[in-house]
Amino acid sequence: MWDPGKYLAFADHRSRPFYELIARVGATSPRRVVDAGCGPGHLTSALSLRWPSAVVEAFDSSPEMVSAAVAAGVPAVVDDVTTWQPKPDTDVLVTNAVLQWVPSHPALLASWASALSPGAWLAMQVPGNFDGQSHALVRSLVPELARDSPVLSPVEYADLLSSHEVDAWETTYVQRLSGPDPVLEWIKGTALRPVRAALDDAEWKDFLGALAPLLREAYPMRPDGTTWFPFRRIFVVAHIR
Ligand SMILES: C[S@@+](CC[C@H](N)C(=O)[O-])C[C@H]1O[C@@H](n2cnc3c(N)ncnc32)[C@H](O)[C@@H]1O
16 A cells, blocks of 8 residues: 555655656647656646646556545546556656556557657656665565566666657666654655565564664764665656657
């Protein structure tokens, strides 16, 4: 289950890549703009502000996230990126921090790119931190819950979409977090969700008790109480031919 409140706790750090993604989308007056995996909808609103004359469509597979989006005034619905297909008048398709949760990116991107009309824009961003220490430490504690990352390299994404005009890049954000155990709090809202779902309350407490000191060692708190948390993200924008 997604917790919109926990997810939004780091809204500033989590939002910045979205703006840097859509900055590379050159659409001027798109007919339909889609936010695939819209989460709590705060960034969908930014799409409406950027393209006020567009029909904005938003969906997410989490009913909790959809409820939060609807409460924020975004007409989101429950749907799944693995089965959803763009309508023919979709001129901008944005999916931000979503596809890391689903497999088979080559097939999914190929089907979306072929369903979009020439001139449309497909923009995606995914975390590229699967090999980062935070993830590696979680895997070391619960190897039975480890999953393979479906995320590809920027070059692999560029190659998949090479018949279109494609722009792929990566950025490592050196995020300055504050408070006690900030990396643990960050990953509780995202990467640890499947672990929480698989453990009972006592196992979860033990797991957190083991993980917290490892994360503190890997990401030490600075004398001023803040903690650096480097976070790599991968961006791809394709202008469909
Ligand atoms: C990290 S949040 C990103 C939310 C929003 N796009 C943002 O940038 O703030 C990941 C979102 O992906 C959604 N999600 C995960 N798997 C999905 C799927 N198969 N189809 C649609 N949404 C999915 C989750 O429910 C969650 O809201």
